[in-house]
Amino acid sequence: MANLEELQKKIASVRKAIQSESSGLSDSKTVYELRKSFLDKAGRVGQLMKYMKEVDPSQRAEFGKQVNELKGWALDYFNSLDEKMRKEELNRIYEREKIDITMPSHIRSHGNLHPVTQVRNQLIEVFSGMGFEIYEGTEVENDYYNFTALNTPKDHPARDMQDTFYLSPEFVLRTQTSSAQIHVMENEKPPIKILSPGKVFRSDDDATHSPMFSQMEGLVVDKGITLGDLQGMLDVFVKKVFGQETRTRLRPSYFPFTEPSVEVDVSCFECGGKGCSFCKHTGWIEVLGAGIVNRKVLENCGIDPDVYSGFAFGIGIERVAMLKYGINNIKQLFESDLRVLNQINDR
Ligand code: DAH
Numbered sequence: 001m002a003n004l005e006e007l008q009k010k011i012a013s014v015r016k017a018i019q020s021e022s023s024g025l026s027d028s029k030t031v032y033e034l035r036k037s038f039l040d041k042a043g044r045v046g047q048l049m050k051y052m053k054e055v056d057p058s059q060r061a062e063f064g065k066q067v068n069e070l071k072g073w074a075l076d077y078f079n080s081l082d083e084k085m086r087k088e089e090l091n092r093i094y095e096r097e098k099i100d101i102t103m104p105s106h107i108r109s110h111g112n113l114h115p116v117t118q119v120r121n122q123l124i125e126v127f128s129g130m131g132f133e134i135y136e137g138t139e140v141e142n143d144y145y146n147f148t149a150l151n152t153p154k155d156h157p158a159r160d161m162q163d164t165f166y167l168s169p170e171f172v173l174r175t176q177t178s179s180a181q182i183h184v185m186e187n188e189k190p191p192i193k194i195l196s197p198g199k200v201f202r203s204d205d206d207a208t209h210s211p212m213f214s215q216m217e218g219l220v221v222d223k224g225i226t227l228g229d230l231q232g233m234l235d236v237f238v239k240k241v242f243g244q245e246t247r248t249r250l251r252p253s254y255f256p257f258t259e260p261s262v263e264v265d266v267s268c269f270e271c272g273g274k275g276c277s278f279c280k281h282t283g284w285i286e287v288l289g290a291g292i293v294n295r296k297v298l299e300n301c302g303i304d305p306d307v308y309s310g311f312a313f314g315i316g317i318e319r320v321a322m323l324k325y326g327i328n329n330i331k332q333l334f335e336s337d338l339r340v341l342n343q344i345n346d347r
Contacts, residue, residue, distance in 0.1 A: 002054040007063055011070050014044055018074055028085040035078040045071050112345040116214060116333055119321045120197055123216055126240045130233065132195040132218065135184050139199055140167065141174035149182040149300045150257040158256045163203035173201035177217035178257060178314060184219065185301035190308045191222040207329045214317040221293065221303065221310030227260070230290055230311040234264055241320065242269050249284060258291025258312060285323060288315040
């Protein structure tokens with residue numbers, strides 16, 4: 001027979017073991033393992049019950065009560081230890097992941113649109129505000145659309161103005177977006193008001209010319225369209241793109257598909273028209289070609305020139321970009337040198 005006092009010592013030593021063995025623990029996982037080793041069925045607290053048989057029957061109730069007390073105490077002990085560990089763990093995570101919101105942030109550099117795209121978008125914005133619709137043609141074009149239908153038949157001297165890349169006797173890389181005029185007029189009847197931006201190609205290469213560049217063609221056809229309408233519209237466009245003080249001037253010129261044809265100058269935005277090196281001391285800068293659509297072109301597209309008239313214009317987008325941003329070599333627009341491109345951001 002074991003006496004109760006001895007067994008009470010065993011109970012006390014299990015309690016001590018719980019306290020000492022848990023004292024160095026620092027996370028909830030090891031607390032959980034230790035708890036299992038004491039409180040599982042086969043755990044060290046439960047094992048005390050096996051002494052029951054050895055206890056004098058008159059003291060069994062007391063012994064059982066004391067073991068249960070230990071169990072109750074151990075449960076509370078491990079619960080509060082677990083809670084403490086979880087709190088500490090959370091604090092460690094908070095500490096590790098702490099963000100100092102007063103620190104300056106990393107400055108992220110971000111790109112901007114290419115100057116040619118900026119000008120293209122700006123022109124589209126201005127003209128769509130006036131009701132123009134976009135028509136995009138193709139870069140490979142039939143000789144007929146690029147030349148013949150635009151009143152420039154084979155052997156016409158005006159073909160020399162455009163150094164054409166021929167893909168075959170029939171097909172060319174389009175030299176001008178003017179070909180879009182023919183496609184639109186063949187398929188739509190007046191009133192017509194379209195804008196056609198796109199790449200064009202010419203065998204030409206110097207500081208202001210590149211074999212590939214971009215143009216934007218405009219075409220308006222309706223009853224009673226005159227050169228006055230063209231000038232009024234250009235005035236609005238030029239002020240929006242080059243500044244409110246800019247004035248326009250039309251000079252006689254020649255294009256086979258317009259009659260009369262004009263070259264459009266704007267007052268120099270560097271010197272305000274007084275004359276400087278930028279405008280070669282003339283006070284004016286040439287920006288685009290335009291004119292009244294030649295009767296023959298309307299006829300070629302099945303539009304009666306006695307009923308309808310129209311104006312057309314063609315703008316070089318790189319040229320506008322060079323003028324606006326003071327770029328004196330067109331190559332700078334194609335070299336993708338970030339030192340240049342980073343300086344040009346209009347929006
Ligand atoms: N296509 C001409 C060129 O590339 C530009 C041009 C001039 C277009 C007069 C037009 C125009 O529509 O009316 O040089």
